[in-house]
Amino acid sequence: MIEPTRDHYQDIRLFTARGSWIKLILLLVVLVSLPLLLPGYRVFTLNYMAVFVIVGLGMNVLVGYTGQVSLGHAGFLAIGAYTMVLLMTRLAVPFPLALVMAGFVSAFFGFLLGLPALRLAGPYLAIATLGFGLAVTQIIAHSALFGGHMGLVVPDATVGPFPLSGDVSKYYVIVGITFVLALGVRNLSVTRVGRAFRAISDSEIAAATMGVDVAYYKTLSFAVSAALTGVAGGLLALMTGFISPGVFTFTLSLMFLAMVVFGGLGSITGAVLGSIVMGYLNLEMDAFQELPVLGPALEGFSERFMSTVGLPNFGWVVTGMLIVFTILIEPRGLYGLWIRALDTTKRSKSTDADLSRSGPGAD
Amino acid sequence: MSFFAVDGLTMRFGGLTALDDVSFEVDRGMIFSIIGPNGSGKSTAFNCISGIYQPTAGKIYFEGEGISGLAPHHIARLGIARTFQNIELFSTETTIDNLMLGRHQHMHSGVWSGVAMLGRATSAAREETENRERVQWIIELLDLVRVRDRPVGELPYGTQKRVELARALAMEPKLLLVDEPSAGMNADERAEVAVRMRELRAELDVTILLIEHHVQLAIGLADRVLALNFGKPIAQGAPEEIRQHPEVIKAYLGDG
Numbered sequence: 001m002i003e004p005t006r007d008h009y010q011d012i013r014l015f016t017a018r019g020s021w022i023k024l025i026l027l028l029v030v031l032v033s034l035p036l037l038l039p040g041y042r043v044f045t046l047n048y049m050a051v052f053v054i055v056g057l058g059m060n061v062l063v064g065y066t067g068q069v070s071l072g073h074a075g076f077l078a079i080g081a082y083t084m085v086l087l088m089t090r091l092a093v094p095f096p097l098a099l100v101m102a103g104f105v106s107a108f109f110g111f112l113l114g115l116p117a118l119r120l121a122g123p124y125l126a127i128a129t130l131g132f133g134l135a136v137t138q139i140i141a142h143s144a145l146f147g148g149h150m151g152l153v154v155p156d157a158t159v160g161p162f163p164l165s166g167d168v169s170k171y172y173v174i175v176g177i178t179f180v181l182a183l184g185v186r187n188l189s190v191t192r193v194g195r196a197f198r199a200i201s202d203s204e205i206a207a208a209t210m211g212v213d214v215a216y217y218k219t220l221s222f223a224v225s226a227a228l229t230g231v232a233g234g235l236l237a238l239m240t241g242f243i244s245p246g247v248f249t250f251t252l253s254l255m256f257l258a259m260v261v262f263g264g265l266g267s268i269t270g271a272v273l274g275s276i277v278m279g280y281l282n283l284e285m286d287a288f289q290e291l292p293v294l295g296p297a298l299e300g301f302s303e304r305f306m307s308t309v310g311l312p313n314f315g316w317v318v319t320g321m322l323i324v325f326t327i328l329i330e331p332r333g334l335y336g337l338w339i340r341a342l343d344t345t346k347r348s349k350s351t352d353a354d355l356s357r358s359g360p361g362a363d
Numbered sequence: 364m365s366f367f368a369v370d371g372l373t374m375r376f377g378g379l380t381a382l383d384d385v386s387f388e389v390d391r392g393m394i395f396s397i398i399g400p401n402g403s404g405k406s407t408a409f410n411c412i413s414g415i416y417q418p419t420a421g422k423i424y425f426e427g428e429g430i431s432g433l434a435p436h437h438i439a440r441l442g443i444a445r446t447f448q449n450i451e452l453f454s455t456e457t458t459i460d461n462l463m464l465g466r467h468q469h470m471h472s473g474v475w476s477g478v479a480m481l482g483r484a485t486s487a488a489r490e491e492t493e494n495r496e497r498v499q500w501i502i503e504l505l506d507l508v509r510v511r512d513r514p515v516g517e518l519p520y521g522t523q524k525r526v527e528l529a530r531a532l533a534m535e536p537k538l539l540l541v542d543e544p545s546a547g548m549n550a551d552e553r554a555e556v557a558v559r560m561r562e563l564r565a566e567l568d569v570t571i572l573l574i575e576h577h578v579q580l581a582i583g584l585a586d587r588v589l590a591l592n593f594g595k596p597i598a599q600g601a602p603e604e605i606r607q608h609p610e611v612i613k614a615y616l617g618d619g
Contacts, residue, residue: 008499188477195463208434209438211467
């Protein structure tokens with residue numbers, strides 16, 4: 001059973017099998033061609049989903065890895081968005097630099113919130129972060145610097161000599177950044193810091209006796225999570241062209257938490273899947289209307305029994321039920337369903353996968 | 364100054380005295396067993412040594428330095444590793460990832476170098492690869508090759524105990540605290556544990572402090588034994604002395 005020439009890099013490399021390069025190229029082709037194939041207004045939706053994916057990556061680091069629950073991430077989204085816009089308007093900082101700064105400033109606030117979080121766990125931490133999120137929105141809404149309730153218009157952004165005018169050009173910037181950040185978080189998760197993060201949610205005591213400074217890594221995970229969410233905030237400002245406190249609501253924070261649980265806690269794939277679905281539903285709640293048979297039926301039901309508004313209500317009801325049923329069937333969320341599907345197909349292909357692993361074919 | 368020493372260690376929880384003025388010394392390279400019936404304070408002693416509990420009174424010295432009052436991660440970095448009676452593994456992680464967590468203190472990659480691990484030659488990737496190579500022999504020594512890439516939560520109990528021991532060894536400790544290595548095991552498995560402990564001592568430069576409920580195993584392995592009952596030290600000495608010590612016999616067979 002001893003494998004004398006094991007290459008230990010294969011454990012952590014991004015593409016373990018030869019086929020995965022092909023999958024990556026396929027994914028890139030799809031991502032690049034998507035805005036060219038879809039009608040213009042759908043590109044806006046894609047941008048919105050990509051922003052959600054970045055937040056999902058950040059939530060996964062905090063909630064999925066270190067097991068700290070946050071109900072205040074809309075606050076970090078706001079900090080990122082306002083930092084970027086104010087730097088661009090007040091100090092004429094170019095967009096790329098302002099976006100990076102948005103990440104750093106948000107990380108700093110994440111670090112600050114992470115300090116009291118050290119003394120709190122479970123529902124107490126959830127309430128503390130909730131308070132943080134609400135406070136950020138309130139401060140923004142009542143301060144002239146941040147434009148108050150009226151909000152701020154986002155100035156035109158350029159990357160070097162290229163203006164980011166339409167949704168399509170913004171799409172390439174946003175999705176490109178999302179892709180790079182997803183790879184970065186994946187790398188982080190397989191190396192030392194990511195391992196320490198995950199150890200903390202499994203067993204704080206065991207992690208500490210392995211030499212992991214639990215307080216440091218808990219705070220660090222807040223900062224990393226907030227940094228990602230801050231960048232997402234900057235990109236949200238870029239794509240919408242306008243920000244106001246009304247955007248960064250408690251409901252949005254709840255949505256952020258829901259999407260990583262729905263996707264599958266602790267898994268990057270899950271966070272991405274959950275964020276894509278929830279981002280889509282958040283913006284396109286009326287998409288249910290377009291479902292054949294079910295759509296009109298639900299709409300009729302909603303109009304008749306639930307309220308005069310009809311549509312938005314049943315959209316939320318269906319979203320809620322979707323979450324409940326997914327978690328009931330598979331606690332690991334969408335990621336769990338995905339793994340199950342893979343297992344089923346793999347098992348039907350070969351029954352002795354374990355034996356072939358250590359055989360001469362494995363490199 | 365001895366390699367490891369506990370001096371007057373006392374631990375009270377409210378009105379309960381879990382450890383009452385316990386003192387002992389351990390020389391380098393020894394296997395030192397702490398025995399005692401259930402509730403005699405053995406695990407409490409380990410929790411004090413590894414920094415999980417702050418002792419009510421008393422001092423703990425490691426290589427001449429006082430370590431009582433230090434945080435668990437500081438104590439770990441000094442070279443003290445432990446296992447737990449009720450297995451504290453990272454259950455959703457694979458065996459190799461559990462062992463790699465044991466390498467934490469020997470590694471240096473931070474957030475930036477981790478994120479930027481883009482190829483075999485980057486610093487984080489090199490560090491990962493080197494440390495995975497380093498723990499490979501532990502995986503082979505403890506017969507974990509077949510479960511190397513399996514999540515430990517789905518492994519059988521006995522294997523999990525081995526993974527936990529392997530994880531502690533991956534820290535390259537100078538002092539290894541082993542809490543009930545034979546708990547929940549049958550006679551055959553217990554014999555295997557004994558062989559493994561002797562093997563470890565023979566092959567590694569490690570001092571072992573062993574808590575064991577099973578007296579024969581604990582005494583059979585040890586160079587020196589401390590017996591506790593209701594938190595109080597009742598006997599200390601060479602294995603043969605302890606085996607015949609009237610207090611020890613009374614604690615196990617008599618009214619204890």
